Each structure stands twice: as C-alpha cells, then as structure tokens.
Amino acid sequence: MQSVDVAGVRIGGDAPLALLSGPCVIENLDLTLRIAEYLQRLTEKLGVGLVFKASYDKANRSSSHSFRGPGLDEGLEILRRVKDEFGLPVVSDIHDISQVAAAAEVLDLLQIPAFLCRQTDLLQAAARTGKPVNVKKGQFMAPWDMRNVLTKLAEAGGDKVLLTERGSSFGYNNLVVDMRSLALMREFGVPVVFDATHAVQLPGGAGDASSGQREFVAGLSRAAVGMGIDALFWEVHEDPDRALCDGPNSLSLDSLEGLLTQVLEIDRLVRTVNRV
Template structure:
C-alpha cells in the first residue's frame, strides 16, 4: 500500500482513504464559468462524499494551433482560483508551464501540476518542488511508467516529497493514446499516490488538424477500470457545454452527467479499498 499524502483535513491521498476527485474545466474561459462549475461539482461531491480538488488552467501553453485560445493568463487566473478557494473552501490545482510562474502560482495553488509534455524538464520540476507545495506530475505520453523514477529523484532532491503521479495514456502510433493499467501499480510501487486522468486518456492528439479530438464516451469505462485496479485520485475535466468549450471539448465530461458517471466509480473504489 502506498503512503498517505495529506493536503488538508478533508483531502488525503493514498492508503485506504477514499478516492479524491480532481475536476473542473480544462481552461479558465471566464470567471462565471469557473464559479458556476466549481459550485456544481462541490454539491455533487458533497452528496457522494468524495474529497474534491478544483482544477482549471490559467494558461494552456501547449495548444495545437497558435490561433487557439489559451485562457485568461497567470495573474487573472490565479485571482479567479483564489476566489474558488475562499468561496467553496476547496483546494485548487492548475498547470504551470514556466519556471518564472512558480513563485506567484505557489502563493495560490495547493497543488502545482506539471504537464505531461514537460515532465522531464529538470528546471521546471525543481522550481515547482521548491515552492513546498504538493506536486502532481503527469506521466509523459512518451514515457514508460518505470521511467518516472528519475522524475521522483529530481523532485525529492529538493527536499520535497509531497508528490503525486498521474497516468494519462501512452502514445500509440499517430493521433492515438492507449492506457496500460499496469502503469498504475507500477507507479504506486514508487511509494507515491497515483492519479488516473480519465479525460486526457481518451484524447486524439491533433486529431482535428488544428485541435485535439477525443472520445468522451469512453471516459466512464476507463475510469471504472482504473478504480478497479486501485487509484488514489480521479482526474476529470468537466464543462457545462463541452461541444462549445474553448479547449479539449471532445474529451470533457458534460457537467450534467458527472454525478451518474461518478456513482459506480465510487462504489468500485470503496469495494477495492474495503471502506
């Protein structure tokens, strides 16, 4: 069994603790969207008794096209996420792409997320770890799960051992990802809590030419399978209207469907952990 990582009194990753939900829209499109989505997810997770961390990116720096929307930016985004923390009393997480953003991001974020494409960037990892916040590293689509050991060493060398690893699929040929469920116990054996990213795992990178495609209908199946293997957190991107979202719409869960998607996953999680 992997060790526990306590974020606060309500959110503990690992051990036999209930699966944590990390959820929210892919990108901060507007303050109104973020606040309404956070409120709805908070109500759902309270009803289902799921610990909740709100996620939204202030800057999507790795869009397929230079013409794609990137979000509201660092300062405005952190301001909105700070409001989410205060009004809904939930921790917040966001992607951080550049070293110079770390200090400011660390003042607001409870968890700093390293995007999959950047998971081997040593300076970025070290800067994140030096904030002394919890660091969630998404396993690169190009990495074998056992290669995450090198990333673990980079982070721990700073003295920060508050680390999460996230599985989000592996590149399989062109414009396709597959999930190898063996990656979850492999990374757990490194003594870190493990997250399964159900929505990015169904992406079709670059599948729409200038944007990423996806198959959101497969999200519930993969999430249930991962819960059966054993996970400490489930990462899902959620939007009230995914078909008109400004980023990652094809793989996001529709907000109105979230409760029904989560119910069987929670049951599986409790069965596996004998909660």
C-alpha cells in the first residue's frame, strides 16, 4: 500500500488515520477562517493529520438558484489565507480543465467530484500538474471500475492518488454504502478515503435541493474505520441547519471531538490487529 504526501500530511501506508474536513462550500472569509482555526486546534490536540476542504464552486447543485460559492478567483484566495494563517494543506473540487492551472497554484490536493470521475481530460489534466489527486467514486460506479480511473491518471503521470467512497445510488433520492468497496479499492494499492457526510446525503431529496441524514454519519464513520480506511472526509459547519450547502448531512463543530476520539481508537485497534 503506497502512501500519498499532501503537503506534509501522509495518507495511507502505515500512517494513522487522517482527516479531510471543512465546510461544504466557502460561504465567506470569516466563517471559513473560524472553521479552519477550530479544526486546526482540534486535530493538533488529538494528533491527527488534517487537510482542510472547502469548495470555491459547487457546480452540480440541484437548482440553478442554489448558492454555489464565491467562484474560482475569490475562493482560491480564501483558501490561500487558510494555508498562510494556519499552515494547513487545502483541497477543493475542480470541475473543468480551465480551472486546473490556477487551482494547482494554491491547492495541495486536487479533487475530482463524483459526477466527473470518468471525465478523462479532466483527470489527466489534474495528473499532469504533479499534485496529488483525490477522485470521488461516482454514485453510479462499481468499486472495481475505479481501476480504469487509476489507469487514466497513470497514463498522464499521476502516481499520487486517493480514491474516495461516498455511497452508491439506491433507487431515487437515496444512497447506500457497500463497505466491501472500501476493501476492494484498497486492493489497488492506493489510499482510500470514506466520505461519511456525503454518504448520508439524499440527492435531490428536498425537491430543489439535496437533503440528508446526519444522524448516521457517526455510525458509518466507525464502520468504515473498522474496515481499515486511510482517511475520513467530513463536511462541517458552525450551524449546519443554516449552512448554504449540504447542511442536512454536515456535522456541527461541537460534535467533532467525541466522534474523532472514537474513530481514532478504532483505527489504532485495527492497525494493531493487522500487525499481529
């Protein structure tokens, strides 16, 4: 199992569990910095490697009237502030080849959204930057189909890759998680991330927006860590019920320490058992 270094945060191999976390979308500078500061202090206290996540643009919202974020230029500048003020590596979604060059100047990890995981040109443009790439498995994809994604990246020189599970479509407006997919994707020899907050999303479940069931995030997180994943992905907010994007499936900041402490204990137990 290879490990991937994201600006000093090592994910995979024999590294302990890491965390990719932040608000779903950049709502404004002040909120983003407050969340980044909280996460930086918490993960430093618990000894967890953190990659800060926030989207500068949510291009796949259910409605054209939904809040998308500040856009590429302003969003990247805010993420640069996070890096400069808190020393955190940052990740955000890229949606189009035209965004890749500018994003790669700021981001330490380029993320391919689930709906775009088969877009060959986007994947290979990201790989050619030399930056690590995190690809979210599409809700419509089998875990073994992600081998083709890895091949596309490798053909463009991409050898620093994370794969993220975020659930599979199960009928209309619903997702389920097949925990076997976490083990199956790790067999490819790359680190695997579990996106626990998007896994409880109900896509389009609110008609003109997605809904979610955040009450299941903790249980699914514990189960995924028990399967031996390399990192967790949590979207968080000061007040999820008032978040401008994905509030129903986001965690509140005050719930994080207890849950993170639990999953770190599970991670240590799993790694001890695997060494025996």
